[in-house]
Amino acid sequence: MMKKRIAVVLMGIFAIAILAMGCGSGAKTQPVKSEPQVLNLFSWADNFSPEVLAAFEKKYNCKINYDVFANNEELLAKIQAGGSQYDLIQPSDYMVSTMIKLNLLEKLDKNKIPNRNNIVKNLQSPAYDPTGDYSVIYTWGMTGIVYNKKYVKETPTSWADLWNPAYKGRVILLNDNREVFGMALKKHGFSNNSIDKDQLDTAFADLKKLAPSVLAYDTDTIKQKFIAEEGWIGTMWSGDASFTYKDNKNIGFIIPKEGTVIWADTFAIPKGAKHKDLAEKFINFMYEPKISAQNYEYIGYNDPNEKAQAFHSKEFLSDPMLKVAVDDVKQGEWLKDIGSGLTLYDRYWTELKTIK
Amino acid sequence: MKKNWRSSALFAYALAILAFLYLPLLILTLYSFNNSRINAVWAGFTFDWYLALLHNRRVIEALTNSLVIATISTIISTVLGTMAALALNRYKFKYKAVINGLLYLPILIPEIVMGLSLLVLFSQASVPLGKSTLILAHITFCLSFVIITVNARLEGMHKDLEQAASDLYATPWQTFRYITLPLALPGIVAGALIAFTLSIDDFIISFFVAGPNSTTLPLYVYAMVKRGISPEINALSTVLMFTTISLIVIAQVLQPQHSTAKKKTE
Amino acid sequence: MKNGKILVAPAMLWLSLFFAIPMFIVVAVSFASRTPYGQVIFNFTLANYQRFLEPLYIRIFIDTVFTAFVTTVITFAMGYPLAYCITKLPHKWQQPGLILVMIPFWINFLIRSYAWVIILRSQGLINTLLLNLGWISQPLALLYNDYAVMLGMVYALLPFMVLPIYVSIEQLDARLLEAASDLGAMPFTAFRKITFPLTLPGVAAGSILVFISALGMFVVPDVMGGAKSALIGNLIQNQFLSARDWPFGSALSIVLAILALVLIVLYYKAIQKQEGGGRNEEKLA
Numbered sequence: 003m004m005k006k007r008i009a010v011v012l013m014g015i016f017a018i019a020i021l022a023m024g025c026g027s028g029a030k031t032q033p034v035k036s037e038p039q040v041l042n043l044f045s046w047a048d049n050f051s052p053e054v055l056a057a058f059e060k061k062y063n064c065k066i067n068y069d070v071f072a073n074n075e076e077l078l079a080k081i082q083a084g085g086s087q088y089d090l091i092q093p094s095d096y097m098v099s100t101m102i103k104l105n106l107l108e109k110l111d112k113n114k115i116p117n118r119n120n121i122v123k124n125l126q127s128p129a130y131d132p133t134g135d136y137s138v139i140y141t142w143g144m145t146g147i148v149y150n151k152k153y154v155k156e157t158p159t160s161w162a163d164l165w166n167p168a169y170k171g172r173v174i175l176l177n178d179n180r181e182v183f184g185m186a187l188k189k190h191g192f193s194n195n196s197i198d199k200d201q202l203d204t205a206f207a208d209l210k211k212l213a214p215s216v217l218a219y220d221t222d223t224i225k226q227k228f229i230a231e232e233g234w235i236g237t238m239w240s241g242d243a244s245f246t247y248k249d250n251k252n253i254g255f256i257i258p259k260e261g262t263v264i265w266a267d268t269f270a271i272p273k274g275a276k277h278k279d280l281a282e283k284f285i286n287f288m289y290e291p292k293i294s295a296q297n298y299e300y301i302g303y304n305d306p307n308e309k310a311q312a313f314h315s316k317e318f319l320s321d322p323m324l325k326v327a328v329d330d331v332k333q334g335e336w337l338k339d340i341g342s343g344l345t346l347y348d349r350y351w352t353e354l355k356t357i358k
Numbered sequence: 359m360k361k362n363w364r365s366s367a368l369f370a371y372a373l374a375i376l377a378f379l380y381l382p383l384l385i386l387t388l389y390s391f392n393n394s395r396i397n398a399v400w401a402g403f404t405f406d407w408y409l410a411l412l413h414n415r416r417v418i419e420a421l422t423n424s425l426v427i428a429t430i431s432t433i434i435s436t437v438l439g440t441m442a443a444l445a446l447n448r449y450k451f452k453y454k455a456v457i458n459g460l461l462y463l464p465i466l467i468p469e470i471v472m473g474l475s476l477l478v479l480f481s482q483a484s485v486p487l488g489k490s491t492l493i494l495a496h497i498t499f500c501l502s503f504v505i506i507t508v509n510a511r512l513e514g515m516h517k518d519l520e521q522a523a524s525d526l527y528a529t530p531w532q533t534f535r536y537i538t539l540p541l542a543l544p545g546i547v548a549g550a551l552i553a554f555t556l557s558i559d560d561f562i563i564s565f566f567v568a569g570p571n572s573t574t575l576p577l578y579v580y581a582m583v584k585r586g587i588s589p590e591i592n593a594l595s596t597v598l599m600f601t602t603i604s605l606i607v608i609a610q611v612l613q614p615q616h617s618t619a620k621k622k623t624e
Numbered sequence: 625m626k627n628g629k630i631l632v633a634p635a636m637l638w639l640s641l642f643f644a645i646p647m648f649i650v651v652a653v654s655f656a657s658r659t660p661y662g663q664v665i666f667n668f669t670l671a672n673y674q675r676f677l678e679p680l681y682i683r684i685f686i687d688t689v690f691t692a693f694v695t696t697v698i699t700f701a702m703g704y705p706l707a708y709c710i711t712k713l714p715h716k717w718q719q720p721g722l723i724l725v726m727i728p729f730w731i732n733f734l735i736r737s738y739a740w741v742i743i744l745r746s747q748g749l750i751n752t753l754l755l756n757l758g759w760i761s762q763p764l765a766l767l768y769n770d771y772a773v774m775l776g777m778v779y780a781l782l783p784f785m786v787l788p789i790y791v792s793i794e795q796l797d798a799r800l801l802e803a804a805s806d807l808g809a810m811p812f813t814a815f816r817k818i819t820f821p822l823t824l825p826g827v828a829a830g831s832i833l834v835f836i837s838a839l840g841m842f843v844v845p846d847v848m849g850g851a852k853s854a855l856i857g858n859l860i861q862n863q864f865l866s867a868r869d870w871p872f873g874s875a876l877s878i879v880l881a882i883l884a885l886v887l888i889v890l891y892y893k894a895i896q897k898q899e900g901g902g903r904n905e906e907k908l909a
Contacts, residue, residue, distance in 0.1 A: 364811065365712070368705055368708070368709060369709055371705050371709075372705055372706050372708075372709035372710075375702050375705070375706050375782075376706075376724070376725070378702075378779070379725065379728045379779075379782070380728060381743065382728070382736045382737075382739035382740050382743065382779075383728055383731060383736070383739070385739040385742050385743060385749070386731070386735055386736065386739045389739070389742070399747075438634050438635040438638060439635060441631040441632070441634060441635065442631065442632045442634070442635035442636065444628070444631055445628055445629055445630070445631035445632035446632055448628055449628060449629045451629070451632075457632070457636065459885075460636060460639045460640065460643065460644060461639070462885065462888060463643065463647070463881060463885070464639065464643050465833070465836050465837070466836055466839075466880070466881040466884045466885060467647070467650075467877055467881055468840045468857060468860050468861075468877050468880065469840065470860065470861055470864050470865075470873075471650055471860070471864075471873070471874065471877040472643075472646070474864065474870075475646030475647060475649050475650050476642065476646055478646065478649055479642070479645060479646045479649070494642060495642070497638065497642075498638065498639065498642040498643055501635055501638060501639060502639075503784075503833065505635065506788070506829050506832070506833065507787060507788050507791065507829060507833075509825075509829065510788040510791055510792055510825045510826045510828070510829035510830075511791045511792065511795065511825075511826075513825035514792050514795055514796075514822060514823070514825050514826070515795060516797075530628075541795070544790075544791050544794050544795070545791045547719075548722075548787040548788065548790065548791045551722070551723075551726055551783075551787060552783070552784065552787055554730075555726060555729045555730060555783060558730050559729065559730070559732060559733050575732065576732060576733075576734075579732045579734055579735065580734060583734065587734065587735055587738070591732065591735055592735060595731045595732060595735060598730070598731070599727060599730075599731060602723075602727055602730065603724075603727065606720050606723055606724070607720075610716070610720055
């Protein structure tokens with residue numbers, strides 16, 4: 003009776019699974035003849051053009067296992083536990099410095115990655131990895147003010163504009179304690195890496211006043227919230243602003259005069275990686291000018307590759323959001339790993355969330 | 359007449375709840391035809407996401423992993439859980455408190471803590487992370503749910519039939535096979551449904567115990583959030599939903615007589 | 625089945641190996657401290673538990689328990705009638721009915737939640753509808769508040785209520801109800817005096833599954849609540865995924881588990897009292 007019927011349903015699902023497996027492995031097993039090498043890549047989702055990945059697999063007769071994470075701390079936990087078998091990872095800026103300090107990264111063989119010289123000079127040795135021994139910058143951007151010109155008539159210039167009572171209930175901030183406190187610290191002219199209690203108290207007092215105006219804290223779907231015009235003004239990453247602008251032309255984006263966060267995702271190789279050589283080949287491959295252009299056109303973030311400019315489409319080069327970040331790059335300050343200073347940030351962050 | 363009025367009101371209420379359950383799915387289906395990668399607002403009709411889905415090797419792999427892991431975890435946790443529930447319901451145990459603790463605590467511990475602690479366990483024991491560790495973890499968090507659900511059935515079950523069977527010299531196995539099991543079956547099926555549901559949609563514990571090449575569908579979707587979940591996932595969900603519903607209908611059509619016969623004998 | 629006791633062994637062995645042992649690590653970590661870069665150092669300290677006693681964290685606990693409680697009550701109010709209706713379907717349609725209730729939960733939770741956002745947001749389905757009908761002049765703030773969080777939780781947890789209750793109602797002896805109505809009991813009286821008490825094991829199981837799951841929720845508060853409400857699940861998640869404070873996160877988890885365990889024991893005591901009443905009535909019938 004009941005069991006049989008459920009069994010039929012489950013078996014149906016299972017049959018589909020096997021069928022799908024058949025299809026999947028059929029596609030995979032054909033070229034597998036000379037035991038291709040494997041590159042275990044651990045990255046953010048949708049972070050590469052599929053064609054570029056396929057081109058690499060073809061060129062080096064290898065298979066890329068592309069697994070994904072959604073948060074730097076998750077990445078750290080997995081790499082720290084060891085035995086995770088990844089060859090190439092993509093930590094963000096501050097996480098690179100943490101991982102260097104924890105001795106979790108292999109030194110890169112610079113000779114095998116000649117194409118890194120194609121990268122814009124000031125991004126070759128950023129503050130989080132000053133010698134550039136452990137990481138190569140992949141995507142980068144800046145946090146700025148995003149606003150909808152329909153509702154925000156005066157172009158914002160300063161972080162203080164978020165506090166404008168006219169936007170009450172329509173402000174959206176990134177759901178990240180370092181970003182939000184960093185923004186408030188910058189507003190008062192402090193460093194966004196400050197762990198000085200007085201400075202943090204000043205920022206916190208200010209944020210408490212902003213809290214009732216906040217519609218939502220959101221990092222992941224903030225783009226959708228601005229496209230759908232739920233939010234009028236808020237903080238956003240330049241790359242995301244570019245995405246948002248594509249779907250809603252009323253969107254504007256500026257870097258406030260007080261300065262802001264500059265961030266990057268990078269390539270790095272975890273300690274004990276089994277296919278280090280192939281991983282380095284992959285990094286090098288990604289900065290070949292033509293490949294790089296193709297890749298960044300797909301992912302839609304700023305291309306740090308100077309030599310690739312010639313291969314980019316006009317549309318990409320004139321993207322107003324991406325251009326803002328390039329023009330104002332000097333305004334950016336990298337977030338550093340502030341170690342135990344984070345405890346106070348977290349304490350205040352939690353308290354901020356309890357304000358109704 | 360009055361009774362009819364009452365029961366139709368009740369059914370209307372139930373239908374409203376069903377509508378509540380399916381309303382988001384309707385939106386989700388609609389947005390699988392949305393001509394926008396970021397899928398925030400309606401931007402026109404397209405079939406592209408369904409076509410893209412066919413060529414997306416990674417989504418298909420993730421779906422396959424999910425289904426395989428959920429099926430295996432459901433079977434094992436249902437068998438182990440049912441056995442445990444039967445024993446717990448029938449016999450007095452000396453260390454009942456310890457046993458109950460072991461039973462309930464896995465539900466009480468936040469998923470992220472369970473995921474991290476399993477990650478530490480597996481890496482200390484040098485178990486390579488992958489599909490096998492995913493299955494081990496899924497069985498662990500499904501077990502308690504199965505035991506609690508099956509137990510809810512057993513608690514309300516009349517013990518007279520079993521008593522009668524054993525009075526009539528049925529062997530313990532016969533009593534189990536012909537009396538206990540059929541009576542407990544709806545509970546077991548419900549337990550299995552819960553296990554399957556938990557396993558197919560878990561991403562926090564899964565994240566920590568997954569290894570190269572074992573990405574499941576929820577892991578894939580969860581990681582996509584940062585860039586915006588592709589409407590391909592809506593398309594995939596729509597396909598899965600309608601496939602499941604059709605399977606139920608087919609199953610229903612395949613064995614109509616059997617169940618009516620069964621009903622008459624009851 | 626004299627040796628039937630042994631049936632419990634595989635599950636217990638499994639849970640000891642894959643749950644109890646890892647849990648010892650968590651307990652140990654909860655008494656440890658950490659380096660500035662988040663590595664755990666095992667030097668016994670109670671600091672993590674003391675920190676929990678700050679009013680800020682106590683308040684978050686109370687808010688969370690309240691939210692979970694309300695969620696449980698609402699899921700019960702929705703889940704019981706739904707389960708009851710399924711048992712009243714013709715036998716042939718019961719299992720399909722049950723699966724129909726379950727299907728939404730096999731679809732990825734995140735995209736279902738984002739679908740709710742599309743329905744409820746300021747330019748969403750409901751607001752557009754009401755604006756067009758002229759019933760409201762300003763969009764209602766349906767999202768990013770505590771009500772939206774509860775709606776999301778109820779939506780996420782309903783099946784955990786429906787299944788155990790269905791299982792209990794389904795085994796109810798219809799003859800009891802017939803007897804009651806033969807004796808002149810009104811349908812509602814029969815329900816209150818017979819059906820409900822006899823299905824309490826299902827209600828208990830369902831409520832516990834929902835309540836506990838609601839205590840640990842953190843995705844719903846983020847998506848539906850705009851990450852504005854601090855619930856214990858978010859607090860714990862933050863310790864691991866942003867504050868890099870595993871010891872405090874572990875301590876919070878253990879406090880949460882103990883708290884929930886105490887509530888469950890109290891709840892079962894109350895239920896058993898009720899059931900005692902129910903059993904007596906069964907005998908009378």
